[in-house]
Amino acid sequence: MTEEAPVLELRQVDKSFGPIDVLHEISLTVRAGEVLCLLGDNGAGKSTLIKTLAGVHPPTRGEILMDGRPVHFSGPKDAGDRGIATVHQFGGTFPLMSIGRSFFVGVEPTKGWGPFKVFDRKKANEIAVQAVQSFGITRIDDGDRLVGGLSGGERQSLAIARAVHFGARVLILDEPTAALGVKQASHVLRIVLEAKxxxxxxxxxxxxxxxxMAVxxxxxxxxxxxxxxxFRKGEKTREEITDLMAGGEAMAGLEASLETYMQSHEGHPPSA
Ligand SMILES: Nc1ncnc2c1ncn2[C@@H]1O[C@H](COP(=O)(O)OP(=O)(O)O)[C@@H](O)[C@H]1O
Ligand SMILES: [Mg+2]
Known part of the structure; x- marks a missing residue:
């Protein structure tokens, strides 16, 4: 039995902006039905990496493969057409638009024919509400409500449901839970698991x-x-991951110098 090719794969990808080297020899595989968590401190290159995956930046060196075949995205639209969808922190939706309308921005369903095509509000609302509810967000039941009136978690949910509805195969979520409270974040995490x-x-x-670690x-x-x-789930503890993200040695060094300082100042911490 041969293993299914990864949906998306990076091989030795470098990304530079002029003289600035941002990504160095990144090799990664992304498989269907799996959640890949991309961790790293501010400035580590996470956004640059996902923009490279989403066709915003062409790689400087290296290869991107989809379903085992090399691809060259001509831009984000091209990557989107191939099923790579990015959802940004605030859902990337339009606060002054209704749920139904924002769901179909760029892909509006029409009734009637020829020059008489009009946006079918009722149908759009029905489809949008059904799509979001299918992800377990049953509080969204009126497609005429404005997106701006939704909570942060609901907006994320709407954006994810929209991407999935229109055939996304790879869902890229850039810090979807960063600005959310515990309950809201747990809704978004549940939707991540549903997408998986x-x-x-x-x-x-x-x-x-x-x-x-939850997803x-x-x-x-x-x-x-x-x-x-x-690494894969279960291979590292929470402490090990936290330490890695903080840069490992950098953190240990900071603790050691704080320790030395505390000892030489009889236990008084440095004033801020
Ligand atoms: N268009 C660009 N031109 C030059 N440098 C960039 C550009 N985009 C990002 N960088 C640099 O790349 C590094 C990584 O940034 P970024 O990918 O945004 O990190 P993260 O998302 O992990 O915080 C930063 O030092 C940033 O200044
Ligand atoms: Mg970023």
């Missing part, structure tokens, strides 16, 4: 180790643009 259950490949970017099958830690660790 439906066979999508999910790339989940977060700073929050607990959120990553991740696979973990990749970026430090200064390089893959510092790449």
């Amino acid at each position: 259950r439906r066979g999508l490949a999910v790339i989940f970017i977060t700073h929050q180790v607990m959120h990553a 991740g099958d696979h973990f990749a830690v970026l430090i200064r643009g390089a893959l510092a660790a790449n």
